[in-house]
Amino acid sequence: MQNGYNFNLFVIQVVIILLLLCIVIWFLRLNRSTTLEKRFKRFCVQPLRNEEMPFLDKIKALYYKYRKKLSLYFSKSKVLKNYSKKYEKYVDNSKVVRENSMDYISSKFMCGIIGMLVIILSDVFRYESVTFMQLLTVFLVAFFIPDIYWSSREKIRKVQIEKDMLKAIIIMNNSFKSGLSIMQAIYMVSDELEGPISDEFRKMYIDISFGLDMDLVFERFAKRVNTEEARYITTSLSVLNKTGGNIVQVFASVERNAFTRKKLKEELGALSASANAIYKILISIPPILSLIILLLNPKYFSPLFNTSIGIMILILILVIYFTYIFIIRKIVSMKG
Numbered sequence: 008m009q010n011g012y013n014f015n016l017f018v019i020q021v022v023i024i025l026l027l028l029c030i031v032i033w034f035l036r037l038n039r040s041t042t043l044e045k046r047f048k049r050f051c052v053q054p055l056r057n058e059e060m061p062f063l064d065k066i067k068a069l070y071y072k073y074r075k076k077l078s079l080y081f082s083k084s085k086v087l088k089n090y091s092k093k094y095e096k097y098v099d100n101s102k103v104v105r106e107n108s109m110d111y112i113s114s115k116f117m118c119g120i121i122g123m124l125v126i127i128l129s130d131v132f133r134y135e136s137v138t139f140m141q142l143l144t145v146f147l148v149a150f151f152i153p154d155i156y157w158s159s160r161e162k163i164r165k166v167q168i169e170k171d172m173l174k175a176i177i178i179m180n181n182s183f184k185s186g187l188s189i190m191q192a193i194y195m196v197s198d199e200l201e202g203p204i205s206d207e208f209r210k211m212y213i214d215i216s217f218g219l220d221m222d223l224v225f226e227r228f229a230k231r232v233n234t235e236e237a238r239y240i241t242t243s244l245s246v247l248n249k250t251g252g253n254i255v256q257v258f259a260s261v262e263r264n265a266f267t268r269k270k271l272k273e274e275l276g277a278l279s280a281s282a283n284a285i286y287k288i289l290i291s292i293p294p295i296l297s298l299i300i301l302l303l304n305p306k307y308f309s310p311l312f313n314t315s316i317g318i319m320i321l322i323l324i325l326v327i328y329f330t331y332i333f334i335i336r337k338i339v340s341m342k343g
């Protein structure tokens with residue numbers, strides 16, 4: 008009887024999740040339709056007069072509003088101020104909505120609060136009491152989930168910049184061959200390329216336009232991008248800006264070195280592809296098995312969340328799992 012009740016409750020939860028997913032998809036499509044309508048209505052003979060803000064834009068505006076309030080409140084704490092310094096590398100001042108490192112701390116707290124609300128609603132639907140350790144665990148997990156997203160986004164951005172850096176060097180080299188200056192070559196890269204590399208060179212061009220020193224602009228660029236190719240470019244441009252010399256010859260050498268490094272990285276990636284596949288398979292086996300067990304028996308892991316010993320065992324399992332990931336990564340990793 009109890010198993011039948013648990014199965015029915017599980018089915019209800021799945022249906023609710025699917026309904027919520029359908030609602031989210033519907034709101035996304037509605038937001039997309041409203042955005043396209045506003046973009047093309049000026050070209051229509053009788054455009055629809057709908058100046059109402061899309062629903063998702065309202066949610067984002069509400070999120071930014073409360074995030075800013077939390078940031079102002081958290082700014083009074085010296086501990087949080089020091090903790091927020093590690094997020095300064097994620098701050099992008101080119102966005103329409105200006106942000107600072109404290110906004111990232113506010114976002115983490117908001118994710119933790121949302122996670123606690125979700126677990127409270129889940130226990131209410133199951134007619135179970137909420138424990139303090141359960142709320143604390145969910146809050147900590149949700150608190151650190153944004154770090155995974157931001158680090159992954161930063162890693163993807165860095166990979167994209169490394170991939171396009173050779174194109175930027177080639178464009179700059181061709182610009183110097185045509186007799187253009189350093190500032191004009193930087194503008195050519197920002198205008199010809201797309202993506203993060205274009206944004207970085209556009210920032211350099213804007214900094215130079217506002218009168219900042221060339222060496223300071225190149226130093227800030229190298230610090231933001233943090234790649235070997237960027238350091239080669241900034242070092243070469245700084246030396247040429249101070250001493251002069253044959254800039255075409257210097258950048259031809261930089262282009263050759265960048266092309267050689269990219270070729271070696273591609274060969275190393277081909278050699279390490281099988282090792283990376285093994286690494287991904289090994290780290291995905293425990294979560295997949297846990298998910299299968301959870302689907303077959305939803306109550307199987309309940310003791311881990313409902314008892315103090317279970318919470319301690321869960322923390323130990325997570326520590327062992329992340330240690331396992333670290334060791335396997337060190338074994339299969341290949342560095343050039």
